[in-house]
Amino acid sequence: xxxxxxxxxxxxxxxxxxxxxxxxxxxxxxxxxxxxxxxxxxxxxxxxxxxxxxxxxxxxxxxxxxxxxxxxxxxxxxxxxxxxxxxxxxxxxxxxxxxxxxxxxxxxxxxxxxxxxxxxxxxxxxxxxxxxxxxxxxxxxxxxxxxxxxxxxxxxxxxxxxxxxxxxxxxxxxxxxxxxxxxxxxxxxxxxxxxxxxxxxxxxxxxxxxxxxxxxxxxxxxxxxxxxxxxxxxxxxxxxxxxxxxxxxxxxxxxxxxxxxxxxxxxxxxxxxxxxxxxxxxxxxxxxxxxxxxxxxxxxxxxxxxxxxxxxxxxxxxxxxxxxxxxxxxxxxxxxxxxxxxxxxxxxxxxxxxxxxxxxxxxxxxxxxxxxxxxxxxxxxxxxxxxxxxxxxxxxxxxxxxx
Numbered sequence: 001x002x003x004x005x006x007x008x009x010x011x012x013x014x015x016x017x018x019x020x021x022x023x024x025x026x027x028x029x030x031x032x033x034x035x036x037x038x039x040x041x042x043x044x045x046x047x048x049x050x051x052x053x054x055x056x057x058x059x060x061x062x063x064x065x066x067x068x069x070x071x072x073x074x075x076x077x078x079x080x081x082x083x084x085x086x087x088x089x090x091x092x093x094x095x096x097x098x099x100x101x102x103x104x105x106x107x108x109x110x111x112x113x114x115x116x117x118x119x120x121x122x123x124x125x126x127x128x129x130x131x132x133x134x135x136x137x138x139x140x141x142x143x144x145x146x147x148x149x150x151x152x153x154x155x156x157x158x159x160x161x162x163x164x165x166x167x168x169x170x171x172x173x174x175x176x177x178x179x180x181x182x183x184x185x186x187x188x189x190x191x192x193x194x195x196x197x198x199x200x201x202x203x204x205x206x207x208x209x210x211x212x213x214x215x216x217x218x219x220x221x222x223x224x225x226x227x228x229x230x231x232x233x234x235x236x237x238x239x240x241x242x243x244x245x246x247x248x249x250x251x252x253x254x255x256x257x258x259x260x261x262x263x264x265x266x267x268x269x270x271x272x273x274x275x276x277x278x279x280x281x282x283x284x285x286x287x288x289x290x291x292x293x294x295x296x297x298x299x300x301x302x303x304x305x306x307x308x309x310x311x312x313x314x315x316x317x318x319x320x321x322x323x324x325x326x327x328x329x330x331x332x333x334x335x336x337x338x339x340x341x342x343x344x345x346x347x348x349x350x351x352x353x354x355x356x357x358x359x360x361x362x363x364x365x366x367x368x369x370x371x372x373x374x375x376x377x378x379x380x381x382x383x384x385x386x387x388x389x390x391x392x393x394x395x396x397x398x399x400x401x402x403x
Contacts, residue, residue: 075172246284247346266348266350286318
């Protein structure tokens with residue numbers, strides 16, 4: 001794609017090269033001295049064309065509006081989107097116009113169809129509006145800009161174009177979701193069985209009613225239901241504990257080892273695990289010490305909850321993470337969201353080493369049972385001894401690795 005500000009294929013040397021204009025001036029002076037009327041008229045015509053073209057080009061960008069949009073702003077790698085660009089000439093002066101989309105031809109975005117170019121030439125009449133569309137396919141996680149839009153506008157011959165850049169839309173590409181084997185999560189179920197079979201009931205959560213059983217406390221009687229059924233009814237309680245999982249992504253080991261590929265594969269496992277947990281009704285949260293791109297900078301935490309907006313928030317945070325460190329994970333853990341009681345942790349890191357141990361110990365001090373998922377099997381002796389039976393390699397969870 002052409003990145004130059006002047007489209008050289010549309011220009012004539014006599015109008016753009018100063019030396020040629022100087023030569024025309026000399027010819028004009030000679031014609032005046034020799035009273036060559038035809039040559040004088042030709043030179044005046046050339047000067048008039050240059051002057052009008054320059055003035056035309058000076059006002060060509062005024063009143064030109066460019067607006068880009070996409071049909072999907074959040075998607076997964078391999079999915080398609082439609083990029084639309086609408087350009088309008090809001091003045092009475094017609095212009096020649098070229099639009100280039102400079103940021104779309106990168107490794108993260110590609111054409112969905114073959115033999116397509118991110119450039120269009122067109123002549124716009126007064127108050128005319130045109131639209132262009134491209135079918136794109138995203139290939140890479142992250143916050144990907146589809147611009148900027150580079151606009152060239154000038155006279156209808158394109159001799160003296162002006163140029164400017166317009167902001168383009170961004171798309172948020174989530175990590176790829178891959179099939180996983182079941183993960184043995186650290187449990188916090190204190191009473192073993194739910195409902196009325198549990199030895200301890202939570203009076204806040206009532207699942208329903210049933211016929212009153214002898215030897216049950218009178219405070220469990222549901223008097224309104226008893227009056228409605230003309231028979232004593234007792235309350236049936238839900239479990240006093242619900243499974244809550246906190247996902248923690250420690251980017252420090254990946255940064256220290258410059259493990260870009262391992263970092264991307266780990267985020268795929270984090271996203272896949274979050275999707276699986278939400279589908280099972282588990283309350284999920286996320287904390288990371290990685291820096292975030294875009295509007296979420298400085299907010300690498302999603303509270304642990306079972307809410308419809310939790311999974312999109314986690315996936316968007318994972319999409320915005322870049323492999324840079326905002327702070328150590330223990331410090332981020334101390335200064336971030338309030339962690340509710342009963343949470344279990346799943347810690348993602350590069351390997352079982354001193355950095356991993358510091359994060360693990362910070363969670364242990366808060367009485368959060370944790371298992372560690374690492375991208376490599378490299379582990380120092382102390383970490384291997386302390387975390388024995390609590391370390392799992394991320395690749396061992398991926399079903400696709402067995403294919």
